[in-house]
Amino acid sequence: MTMVSTAIDTKVADKAMLKHPFYQAWTEGRLPLDTLRDYARQYFHHVEAFPRAVSAVHSACPDRDGGRMLAENLAEEEGLEAGKQDHATLWLMFACGLGESEEAVRAQELNPETQGLIDTFRKLSHRSYASGLGALYAYESQFPGVASAKIEGLIERYGIRDEETLRFFRVHESADVEHSAVCRALLDRLPEDQRAEAVAAGEELAGALWNFLSGVEARASVH
Secondary structure, eight states, X not given: XXXXXXXXXXXXXXXXXXXXXXHHHHHTTOSOHHHHHHHHHHHHHHHHHXXXXXXXXXXXXXXXXXXXXXXXXXXXXXXXXTTOOOHHHHHHHHHHHTTOOHHHHHHOOOOHHHHHHHHHHHHHHXXXXXXXXXXXXXXXXXXXXXXXXXXXXXXXXXXXXXXXHHHHHHHHHHHHHHHHXXXXXXXXXXXXXXXHHHHHHHHHHHHHXXXXXXXXXXXXXXX
């Protein structure tokens, strides 16, 4: 029997974020800084909304041990651990390191695809435990590789080495390895009748992430 997490991995592979032309252009240093700033202003609103999706999955978790692990994930997202900053603040540090202001980031009008990503995460995380968990895994399983590629691109192609600017990606390079492992374990314990819903949600979330990147790319000049 195919594990649920493996089935989601297969679906995500078709629309993996690192395969998107926008991220490939970033890795190769072909995106103007103005495009990275636009991306930073848009993506902040997803980062800010993301803990609410984690909270919904945590609230619906029927498993005490699983609930504890998801609570640790949520605490890290919200910066509730001693000495840690919430991830929305870390993203603002990235945006400001690119030359943005917090006011401009918060005031940014959202692309339809950005709003679509936020709405899709909200819908899937509130639909059911299985659906929310599948969506969460489809996102967090991709992020360690994405974070590493972004750090490399920022340093090697854009000369951005300031650790405050890079901190969001440094944190996710390691944190989401653990977070996705938690989701993987919980997914593979789902009852048989909930597995297809989790896989479908993972596929839908991967599509929303891909569409978000396409939305930023469509409004940018990629050279």
